[in-house]
Amino acid sequence: MGKTQIEATQPTSTQSSNFKTGAQAVMQSLVEQGVSTIFGYPGGAIMPTYDALFDYRDQLKHILVRHEQGAGHAAQGYARMLNKAGVCLVTSGPGATNLITPIADAMLDSTPLVCIVGQVKTNLLGTDAFQECDVIGMSMPITKWNYQIVDPNEIPEIIAKAFYIAETGRPGPVLIEITRSAQAEMMSIPFEYKKCDSIISYKPRLEPKEEHVEAAAKLINGAKRPYILAGHGVLIAQAENELKEFVEKTGIPVATTLLGMSAMDADHPLFVGWPGMHGNYGANVLTNSCDVLIAIGMRFDDRITGDLSTYAKQAKVVHIEVDPSEIDKNVKADAPVVGDAKAALKALLPLVKKADHSEWRVEFKKYDDEEYEKITKKDLYHEGNQIKMGEAIALLSDKTKGEAVVVTDVGQHQMITNRYYRFKKHNSIVTSGGAGTMGFALPASFGAKVAVPDREVVAVIGDGGFQMTLQELGTIAQSGLAVKIIILNNNFLGMVRQWQSMFFDNRYSFVELQNPDFITIAKGFGIDGHTVSDRNNLGESLDTLLNSNKPYLLEIICEKEENVFPMVPAGACVTKVMLE
């Protein structure tokens, strides 16, 4: 009898007991929140949680990355595909600081992340203990919310709050730091998890105010030359169908921002490309000719507006945006509509009049034709054997029928990919826009593939950016997921070289790379691949890449000193587009 008693008091099945350690509470909270996948890397101060994870390994798929930055970007790719928070689990000190770049990236690109970070024992806080670092202080400016847990009883409530804050309103990264002692200690109250659905100090407005919608509709109905800029907010709100319905009724031409790409079918007659530094000619120039500019879920980034003092000054501005602090931040709105893009478009739809605007749309066509003659034609149909980045992406677009998820890194290849990939399917672009984080694409493409294993996921990366996070080839190989990786190799940090060539008198200051043999590296990780340098073999090479049912690396040797055009120089007026 004594024996039974002893057995009964020992927590043999840690999961079923109502009294949990902090670490078990973390796991159970994640399960009850509906999390299925975690990207992480263990270490000292998070070990109790990893120990609890061992018991939860059937319910929570943990993916062991090779560097915490990889965990962050993979979680971003995952979050962007599923429109729900990606979860990272890392240790204190360097584990947490390695996550800083993805957190900053997620903040700028409105990506929901929940980062759970270990911390030294509570009694060691502030003593410069081993692997102690003020992560709460460091992450404050780049998180939507952060919180330090020293009491295990708080864990379920704080985790619930974290997901709510990360995923609602304008999504963003949230960081929770849990001391090692709070992970190890038993909760003194029974575990109970309740999803959070409201916070008194945080009330994101999703439904727009009626009078704002009416004012916006009035401006739109009176417009002769209206123009829509649709951004990431459309993808986040999953408002692609509403956008389509709205523009088809109103006949208004639409450009999408870099992060808003794939919100519209690229072949839709009302789609006019993208605005910004390397955006389309007409999409930029006509910003300064429209009479009503309708911005939907975008924030007038400086890479789009150029010189604000000359930007769309002639136009009345309708600004639909879920984050009220974006209204009037860069461009003054005549009709602000604070709300979620989907709710706002739904509310606007019955109020806007059917219109055609075909005469106005013809103007875009004129600029398109010139752009085609001066740039596109030369990129796609040139003489010689060397491969241009543009033709590689255009061919990729054809071969994937525009239906792949395309993940890009940062630089020339990123701009070229947005230029030549013809997106046919919604929510198909994952790129680092606001932060411009080199090294983003490889882990982000992996995270995207984890989220949507049935879709073709293609990472397009430059030779520079690839070397920033190439260790994640190990993660990809271990998972076996068929991520398709393209390196557009020009042996240069191409975008910087382009600027040095155009604005710094051709002084190439530290932009040429002595690259490794990328294929040997991939093979070292157990990933197959090959190099193509002759344009006659490009199609065949892409077929090999796309037909592989395993991860595959295709290195495309590109023309070395190709420049990306069109280009609006930084800080210039959007009508000052350079075509060559």
Add this chain to the structure above:
Amino acid sequence: MLTTYTISVFTTNTIGLLNRITIIFTRRRLNIECLTVSETERKGVSRFTIVIRNENREIVEKLVRQIRKITDVLAVFGYLDDEIVFNEIALFKIATPLGSPALDVKTINLDWNAKVVHWGLDYVVVEKNGSEEEINEFYAYLKQWEILEYIKSGRVAVGKTEKGLVEYLPEGDWEIV
């Protein structure tokens, strides 16, 4: 022209929030003239009173919106001086060793509306409430004695409106302290 703005921020009582709020000023290179954090008449609600000077009203409006965006912030108001009742408090430690000119307590009391709050052996501490200008004028007057230490608090302010704080807070059960 430089205008003084008083920003009142109402927040839940959360560790680290001060840091989160001041980061917004730092990022925009705005100098905080003074800052006071205090409790309010509602349980769990803290109040930050921040004074800044700026030429551009728009910048202040953007700042207010950025602060409003912080998850733990309940309400934010930006005020001009004529929209609030405000005050500051200053303490002066004055040396009064044997042989020094006598302190004119009557003038300090009646003309300056200040008072001696502590008598030490060789010094006194004088307290003065008032606006920044009044305190500065009083400082000039006290200079005829040796000022050992001077300290002034940040501004405290309430809006000139009949409404109470709770009317600005999100709907909830705001228990009075």
